[in-house]
Structures are given as C-alpha cells and as structure tokens.
Amino acid sequence: DTGVSQNPRHKITKRGQNVTFRCDPISEHNRLYWYRQTLGQGPEFLTYFQNEAQLEKSRLLSDRFSAERPKGSFSTLEIQRTEQGDSAMYLCASSPRTSGVFSEQFFGPGTRLTVL
C-alpha cells in the first residue's frame, strides 16, 4: 500500500521563476488537499479537490498560484513569478469519500521550496 507521494521533495529556485509540484494521492482516494507550512507554523489550507473539481480555495492562494487535478488522479500546484515569501513546505493530503463522517486525511512528505 503506497501512501501519498510528492515530487520533487526539494526545490530551489530564483525569485521570479515558475515552479510546479506534483502530488500523487493514495489510489482510489477521491479527495485531495494542498496545505502550506512555513517555519514555526502549522500547515495552512490552500485548496481542495473532489475528483477533478476544485471545490474550495483559500484567500492565501493568490493569483500566482494555480492547482489542477486532471482526470481526478494526480494534482499539480504551480506558482508563477515566485517570491521569497513563497518559501515553505507544500503538503499534499488525500482522503477517501465517506458518507456522513469527516474523512481522515493522509499526508505526503511534502515539497520544500526555497526561493532565493
């Protein structure tokens, strides 16, 4: 049973460059979440997909951020024109759809982004 995987694990980029991260959820999990975690803080919700539909976006997700989940499988998170403030750990989680209860979210190892 493979867990949630994220690639790359580390990314160093220069300010102004575009970056893209990938998340592969647990097979058959139809919900996928992105969170951002800065140093000394807990994860903060960014966005959430159910299958291929993006159902909620946080105000933290500026116009430079875009997330997709084509075909309801893997997801990508792209950051355009990166800024130093984007440096953080980007976490992906997935959960199964369950009826009537809150679904447990399973987290990947994260992608650490450093913007120079």
Next chain:
Amino acid sequence: AQSVTQPDIHITVSEGASLELRCNYSYGATPYLFWYVQSPGQGLQLLLKYFSGDTLVQGIKGFEAEFKRSQSSFNLRKPSVHWSDAAEYFCAVGRFGNEKLTFGTGTRLTIIP
C-alpha cells in the same frame, strides 16, 4: 471561524516521564479534533481523532487524548515517553462539510535521557 491554540511552543521531558501537550480550540459546534505528529523530513502522521462518543480516545504509539467541551480542550497525553517520541506535534480541528483542517502552531517535543 475555527481556530486552534497550542500554548506550548517547546516542551522538554525526560525519557520515561509522563507527557501532556495542550490544545484549545474555538468552534461553534461539535468539532472534529485531531492530533498529528511530524518528524523531521516526514509528513504528518495521524495519532488519534475525536468525532463523538467517549471523550477519552486512544491512539497509536500509546498516546491518548481527552475531549473536554467545557474547557474547549483536547489535550494529548502519554504515560511514559520514549526517545523516539521526539517530534513536532500538531492539534487540528475540522468541521463536517468544510473539509479543510485548521492546525495549531505546533509543540516541539524534546526528550532527554
């Protein structure tokens, strides 16, 4: 809006000693409460969760937590810590129908021999 407060940024305990990590939440209805652990370079691992029913919940690795509605608290406990418990611990709250989790700022646990 829901929120979580973890008042202790860093706690140091001796190996074999008991542990209690504090968590207070703010939410208008019955919350869904979680404790996660994060080791360096690792993702978040769920330790335990509270949805309803018995207010004392048991989790993995010998951890337990007690939900106290009157105090809006969900403190994590372990009777005897092991060196491998050194990690960052996060309390989180969720609301059914709003799938996002709101996390506290975390408590870093250091274990001394």
